[in-house]
Structures are given as structure tokens and as C-alpha cells.
Amino acid sequence: MSSLFKYDKDREAASAAKVRALEALLIKKGVLGSDSVDAVLRHFETVASPFNGARIVARAWVDAEYKARLLEDTPKAIAELQFPGMTGAEGEHMKAVANSATVHNLIICTLCSCYSWPVLGLPPYWYKDPVFRSRGVREPRAVLREFGVTIPEGKEVKVWDSSAQIRWFVIPERPAHSEHLNEEQLAALVTPEAMMGVALVPSPPPCLRHPNVYLIRRICRDADARATRFATA
Amino acid sequence: MRLQHYLGGLENLGPVNFFEKKVFMAEWEKRIFGIHTVMMAESVHLDKSLPKYPLSEVPTTFKDTWTWASLRIGAENMQPFEYFKYRYYEKWLMGISQFFIDRGYVTAKELATLTEHYRAHPDSPLPEQPNPALKEQVVRYLHHGDSGLRAPADLVRFAVGDTVYVTDPEAADHTRLPGFLRNKKGTVTEVYPGAFEYFVSTGPDGLDGLQHVYCVSFLASDIWGPDKSEPNTVIYADLFEAYLKPAHSM
Numbered sequence: 001m002s003s004l005f006k007y008d009k010d011r012e013a014a015s016a017a018k019v020r021a022l023e024a025l026l027i028k029k030g031v032l033g034s035d036s037v038d039a040v041l042r043h044f045e046t047v048a049s050p051f052n053g054a055r056i057v058a059r060a061w062v063d064a065e066y067k068a069r070l071l072e073d074t075p076k077a078i079a080e081l082q083f084p085g086m087t088g089a090e091g092e093h094m095k096a097v098a099n100s101a102t103v104h105n106l107i108i109c110t111l112c113s114c115y116s117w118p119v120l121g122l123p124p125y126w127y128k129d130p131v132f133r134s135r136g137v138r139e140p141r142a143v144l145r146e147f148g149v150t151i152p153e154g155k156e157v158k159v160w161d162s163s164a165q166i167r168w169f170v171i172p173e174r175p176a177h178s179e180h181l182n183e184e185q186l187a188a189l190v191t192p193e194a195m196m197g198v199a200l201v202p203s204p205p206p207c208l209r210h211p212n213v214y215l216i217r218r219i220c221r222d223a224d225a226r227a228t229r230f231a232t233a
Numbered sequence: 234m235r236l237q238h239y240l241g242g243l244e245n246l247g248p249v250n251f252f253e254k255k256v257f258m259a260e261w262e263k264r265i266f267g268i269h270t271v272m273m274a275e276s277v278h279l280d281k282s283l284p285k286y287p288l289s290e291v292p293t294t295f296k297d298t299w300t301w302a303s304l305r306i307g308a309e310n311m312q313p314f315e316y317f318k319y320r321y322y323e324k325w326l327m328g329i330s331q332f333f334i335d336r337g338y339v340t341a342k343e344l345a346t347l348t349e350h351y352r353a354h355p356d357s358p359l360p361e362q363p364n365p366a367l368k369e370q371v372v373r374y375l376h377h378g379d380s381g382l383r384a385p386a387d388l389v390r391f392a393v394g395d396t397v398y399v400t401d402p403e404a405a406d407h408t409r410l411p412g413f414l415r416n417k418k419g420t421v422t423e424v425y426p427g428a429f430e431y432f433v434s435t436g437p438d439g440l441d442g443l444q445h446v447y448c449v450s451f452l453a454s455d456i457w458g459p460d461k462s463e464p465n466t467v468i469y470a471d472l473f474e475a476y477l478k479p480a481h482s483m
Binding site for chain 2: 006007012013014015016017018019020021022023024025026027028029030031032033034035036037038039040041043047048084085087088089090091092093108110111112113121122123124125126128129130131132133134135136137138139140141142143146147153154155156157158159160161162163164165166192193
């Protein structure tokens with residue numbers, strides 16, 4: 001993160017006290033219950049999370065017909081998987097776009113921070129940062145290079161600005177050397193950044209290119225570590 | 234122009250140099266995000282929403298409309314120099330606190346006094362006053378959302394393949410038209426089925442009542458100029474019909 005947005009303890013403590021005071025007053029006045037905010041946060045820890053998107057992508061990788069249905073009618077194809085809450089808040093109208101040998105997709109919201117909550121959870125800081133929102137539409141290839149992704153000139157870049165009801169997400173390309181991984185193992189490789197188009201899904205490292213159960217477990221542990229991004233500590 | 238509507242395309246902002254993947258930069262940010270989401274879940278406008286929410290059975294003293302538009306109007310109306318001084322959820326905290334003061338739910342004085350209290354005693358607890366029926370409504374809202382899709386409107390003005398130009402409406406408090414697309418030429422790539430109603434009227438900006446929404450593609454070279462754009466790049470935006478006019482009108 002840019003140090004521009006890293007604040008001193010005093011500023012954070014002032015905001016923390018103010019939000020606590022606001023929540024306390026709203027509870028006292030009957031606008032909120034003391035369990036209301038926690039109910040929201042629990043939803044994003046248990047229901048609306050990037051695990052859903054990762055599982056959808058993995059299914060699309062192993063089942064070409066599913067992928068075709070997902071691109072044709074995204075909500076309907078997602079409904080097949082019977083995850084809860086998939087047409088909920090900020091997922092009322094979702095659409096998937098697929099990366100390929102000829103196209104790379106990047107999702108952005110230049111006006112605010114629209115994001116596919118049910119399949120991706122809440123947006124990470126970089127997505128909301130004015131620097132990304134400004135530059136992503138003007139020089140997407142330069143921004144992607146800074147994120148470590150070089151798109152050859154011959155490959156088309158499509159940038160999707162989420163300015164009305166559609167919430168976009170990307171089906172990244174399946175990495176090489178992943179043929180032996182099952183759906184669950186594939187899902188563990190998929191990050192929110194890959195599903196927004198600012199990262200590719202890397203091949204499993206050479207030591208993991210064999211169906212070795214102990215090593216696969218390590219991939220899954222790394223995925224768990226990524227999931228902890230919801231925590232601030 | 235209103236700067237917040239023109240973020241797309243601003244230059245000289247430096248690199249997106251650190252890939253900050255955390256959602257919340259500080260623990261307190263979770264609370265304001267949660268408060269905002271509960272407000273959306275108990276907003277009075279939900280009695281007209283597509284999912285049939287039993288709003289009249291939800292015990293709450295909140296009697297206002299609160300949607301994404303409320304939050305966006307607040308952020309878009311900030312003085313731009315102020316806007317860039319504050320981190321994402323700081324702006325939410327400012328806008329939402331001010332809303333509750335302006336609408337008389339809390340006074341500035343009681344908020345300031347209690348803020349001082351929590352500043353001195355950060356660990357002192359919140360009041361214990363659960364509201365199970367409101368909690369149920371929050372969960373329902375998160376599972377069923379609040380789509381703007383309404384009955385199919387009659388006349389669709391544009392078809393896939395049409396060349397269109399983006400309008401240049403008067404700058405208003407709020408818009409869903411990214412500024413960098415104003416006056417640009419694009420091609421309709423999809424006509425979304427049905428018609429959509431945005432949360433609020435944006436007045437002279439043009440959103441009011443039911444409208445069709447289109448996906449429109451723009452060549453980067455048509456937006457930024459052939460010498461100033463990256464090669465082989467296309468930008469897609471979802472645009473309400475009010476923001477489009479036919480090519481022959483130019």
C-alpha cells in the first residue's frame with residue numbers, strides 16, 4: 001500500500017473511538033441491535049467469500065461445458081453449484097469473462113468500488129485505491145506490469161468498468177502443469193486478484209507437480225493463509 | 234467538471250506500488266462497513282424492492298432510505314482536495330455520522346462526548362441490546378440483495394452493433410457516467426434484458442425512472458488518442474440509456 005494511506009496511531013484511534021461511539025448510540029436508539037454489525041461481518045467470513053469464486057473457476061477449468069454455460073448465463077451456471085447467497089447483495093447481476101490465449105480481462109470500478117460480493121467477498125484495498133481506479137483504464141498494461149503481469153502487445157486487453165448493475169469477474173487461464181490436480185486443489189490456487197485480472201494463476205512450483213498428498217496439503221494451507229486477509233492483524 | 238467523476242484517466246498519480254490485499258486497513262473499518270450494510274438492509278425503500286422483504290415486521294427506529302447512492306452522493310460531493318485526504322472508510326465514517334446528525338437520530342454533541350469516552354476507554358463495551366428480528370432481516374438482505382431490475386420497458390433505443398455517442402450532461406451531485414467517457418464514440422455490445430431503476434433520480438444528470446442499460450465498448454485509442462493509448466485495448470462500460478445518443482445525432 002502506498003504510505004499515503006498508512007496513518008499514525010492517533011488518527012486511527014480517533015476513528016476507532018468515533019465509530020464505536022456511533023455504533024453505541026445507534027444501538028441505544030434502536031437503529032441497530034448489538035448483534036447487527038456482527039451479523040454482517042459473519043456473512044463475509046462464512047457465506048460471501050472468494051472461496052466461492054475459486055470453486056466456480058476450478059469447475060470451469062475441469063468442465064468445458066460448465067465454462068460455456070457460465071459465460072452464457074453466469075447466475076444460472078452459478079446456481080447449479082447451490083452455494084448459498086449467490087444472488088445476494090452486490091451479486092444480483094454477475095457476469096463472468098474468460099481470459100484466453102488472445103484476451104486478458106481486467107475488472108475495475110472507476111466511480112466507486114463495485115465488486116462481486118457473493119463470489120469474491122469484499123474488495124481488497126488496492127481495488128478501492130484512487131490510483132488503481134485512475135490508471136487502470138488509461139494504462140492497464142502498465143499497471144499490470146507493476147503487478148508483475150506482462151501482457152504481450154498481440155494479446156487484447158479488455159477493461160470492464162462496473163458502472164451500472166453488472167458485477168464482473170474473471171475466469172483466469174488454467175495454469176500449466178496442473179493436470180493432476182483435482183477440483184479442490186485447483187480452487188486453492190485461485191486468488192481474488194486473479195479473478196479481478198491483476199494476477200495470473202501461477203503453475204504449481206516444480207516440487208508440487210506430482211500428485212503428492214503432503215505437498216498438496218501445503219498448497220491448501222497457503223490458500224487458508226490468503227483467506228485470513230479479512231483480518232487486519 | 235467534478236473531479237470524483239473523472240478519476241478514470243487521471244495521470245501523475247505514481248505507481249500502484251504496493252499490492253495491498255487487505256480488505257480493512259484497521260479493525261475499526263469493519264464496524265463502519267457493518268453499520269452501512271445494516272442501514273441498507275433496513276432502508277425504507279426495500280418495501281418496493283424485488284425480493285419481498287417483511288420490512289414492517291422489523292423492529293427498528295430507522296425510518297429513512299439508505300442505499301449505495303446515499304454513500305456515493307456523499308463521497309462525490311466532498312470537496313476534491315478533502316476527498317483525497319481521507320482513506321476509503323474514513324469517508325464512510327464521516328458521511329454516515331453526518332447523516333445521522335442531519336436526520337436527528339443523534340446530536341453532534343452526544344457523538345462527540347461518547348467519542349471522547351471511547352477514546353479514553355477504548356475497551357469499554359458497547360450496549361448489550363440484541364435485535365434478533367433485525368439480524369434476520371440483515372441476513373435476508375445479504376442473501377437476496379436489492380436488484381434495480383423492474384418490469385421490461387417498452388422501447389429499446391439501441392441494438393447490438395450500433396455506434397453510439399456518450400452524452401455530456403450537466404455535472405450533478407451524483408452520476409453513474411464515468412467522466413472519461415463523455416462525448417466518446419462507442420459500440421453497443423449487449424442490451425441487458427429488462428429495465429433498471431437506479432436508487433435515486435440524478436436530476437439533470439439524467440437517471441430517472443426505468444431505463445435500459447447497455448454494455449458499450451470503446452477503443453482505448455478513441456478515448457485517449459492513438460498516440461496516447463496502449464495498443465490493442467478495449468474498455469467496456471455499462472451505461473444507462475440516458476447517457477447514450479445515436480451516432481447520427483452528432
